Amino acid sequence: MMNLTLKIWRQKDANSKGQMVDYKVTEISGHMSFLEMMDVLNEQLINTGEEPVAFDHDCREGICGMCSMYINGEAHGPDRGVTTCQLHMRMFKDGDTITIEPFRASAFPVIKDLVVDRESFERIQHAGGFVSVNTSGNTQDANAIPISKIAADEAMDAAACIGCGACVATCKNSSAMLFVGAKVSQYALLPQGQVEAKERVLSMVAQMDKEGFGNCTNTGACEVECPKGISLENIARMNREYIKASV
Amino acid sequence: MSGLLSSSIARKFAMALSALFLVFFLLMHVSINLLSVFSEDAFNTASHFMGTNPLIQFVMQPVLMLGVLFHFILGFILEIRNRKAQVVKYAQNNGAANSTWMSRNMIYSGLVILLFLAVHFVDFWFPEMNYKYIQGNPEDPTRYYHELVEHFQNPIKVGIYVLAFIFLALHLLHGFQSAFQSMGANNRKYTPGIKKFTMGYAIVVPAVFILIVLFHFLNH
Incomplete structure (x- = not known):
């Protein structure tokens, strides 16, 4: 005791x-x-x-x-x-x-006290963290699309993000890049996410910047403190996706 | 910020590009300096070439200046923006638990390097510009070695240079590998190798600079 x-x-x-x-x-x-x-x-x-x-x-x-x-x-x-x-x-x-x-x-x-408003994360998700699928009854069986085990595992690892905000809280710059990197990656790694990949990364990053999160300086603190073990590789992937979508 | 640098990722990419350019410049600088340890003539020849070649003087030198300015100015802008992103600070923050001192203090190691650059310019660059372009002295291809050695006879000056190179190493230890991550180069196959290479570079290059300074201080 x-x-x-x-x-x-x-x-x-x-x-x-x-x-x-x-x-x-x-x-x-x-x-x-x-x-x-x-x-x-x-x-x-x-x-x-x-x-x-x-x-x-x-x-x-x-x-x-x-x-x-x-x-x-x-x-x-x-x-x-x-x-x-x-x-x-x-x-x-x-x-x-x-x-x-x-x-x-x-x-x-x-x-109030220890409660913070994390709706900025919701707004980033609303900006592009989804796949616009037709759910009217003629949706293709997901298992009919071949996906490599590696891509499926990496997408699953990225999707493990629970949006708690520990990455932002830990980052000396209050950057949200681990969160946004994970959300961008979970779709970017799968064929279903490809169709809207370009708009997704541009919109989510634009919303992230608009919310006033800081710039990532690669300290890696977010990865260490993340309760779900989201890797910095997701930020690098988001950077690649963003650059690809911008040029 | 607008245009090309309007997004956080674009700024990150630009910071990394300018960093890699400066990292490459350091390699060239240290290589030429290293010649001074082995051969006075070789050092004079290389310095004479660098100091008189029009492409280097009127194209590469301004590009380098712009690269340095860009890296510093963007660094300050990022720091200001990042401070705004967290106005209320923690009463207790255990940064050492999850990140390196170098990664958390890039602005301070950068500031030391900026101050050092001012000293370095006063020592070498301003007198060089004055000698060549203001006084218009005739070119003497044998003067460089003596000018170099002369600067490193004062122990205080030597101390300042050694300290600055230590901060350069601290800056590079985080900065060099970080540039790869910023440009999206992070994967399980290559990143461990990139980290080892950049750490080696961050230690070896400033260490060679220090050894050159100490060599001339102790040898003359």
């Missing part, structure tokens, strides 16, 4: 000025997930009549991409290949002080 000090960013709403506030939590089990530890804190705050800490969460099994949080200076905390809900408290020691902040990026404004 652990006793911890938490330094948490509290911000009333989008327009208020926030600040770090210290809290103590006791009797935390190493088997708890980080979000369960946050639940313990919030129970404690509700019992004492204080406002609980707002944070995003949904599936709590690492697939929805909702839980965010910048924990001890890293997106989703110190573990690798996990979202915050999959981060176990055994990663911390009794007596630790844990700093918890919202994802920081101009394109991810804070709504």
Whole structure:
């Protein structure tokens, strides 16, 4: 069982000025997930009549991409290949002080406490992250189109992106290129994505720039912190696709 | 920004292209400098050729200047834009957990190189332009070696050059391999080799520059 000090960013709403506030939590089990530890804190705050800490969460099994949080200076905390809900408290020691902040990026404004608005990602998806297929009943069986195992695997790896925004939060430039690279790649690698490949990459990159994300400088931090292991190769592929579509 | 550099990917590509051009220039520069260690005559001949050939003087030299200016100006523009992309900073940010110091501090290593270029221009380029084009002195093909050696007799000057080359190495360690990624060259087959080659280059080229400076400082 652990006793911890938490330094948490509290911000009333989008327009208020926030600040770090210290809290103590006791009797935390190493088997708890980080979000369960946050639940313990919030129970404690509700019992004492204080406002609980707002944070995003949904599936709590690492697939929805909702839980965010910048924990001890890293997106989703110190573990690798996990979202915050999959981060176990055994990663911390009794007596630790844990700093918890919202994802920081101009394109991810804070709504309240640790909750940020990631709709900029949605708008990038709307700009071209789809295939316009005819689903009226005469759609061709996908298995009838030959696709190499390598391309299928790489497309699947790119499609594993859950759009959580850890890449942006981690990047010193708040660049969204790992996210957009993954979304462009998952289609660019498959024959179904070829028809709209050119428009897709141009539109998605234009939207990404419009949202105010920074420029990628290839630090590679995004790849390390990505809970789904999205590779930098996807950014290089997007660069190629973009250049191909531009000339 | 508008036109050709209107998108983040186009800017990235342009930064990489100008970087590769400057990387190539460094190889040429270090090769000529290295001659000075082995043969005074060979160094004088090469320098005389570089200093008097009209193609190099009036085409390549302005292109190089533009390349340097372009790389620095775009670098500053990117830095300003990137800072705007994250106005509120983290109270705690553990950058070392996921990226190299070099990759996170390109603007600072770049700034040191820019300051060094100012020193380097005052040392060599301005006097050279003055000698040739303002005073209009007759060309002396044997002057270059002595001019070089003279500059590296002051230990402070030698220290400044050595320090600048260390920062050049730090800049290249990230920058050279990063240029390939920016231009879309990243795959499982070639990238490990590219990384090894660029790291070797980033260490060897500045190290040779340092050795040349130290050689002339200690030998004369």
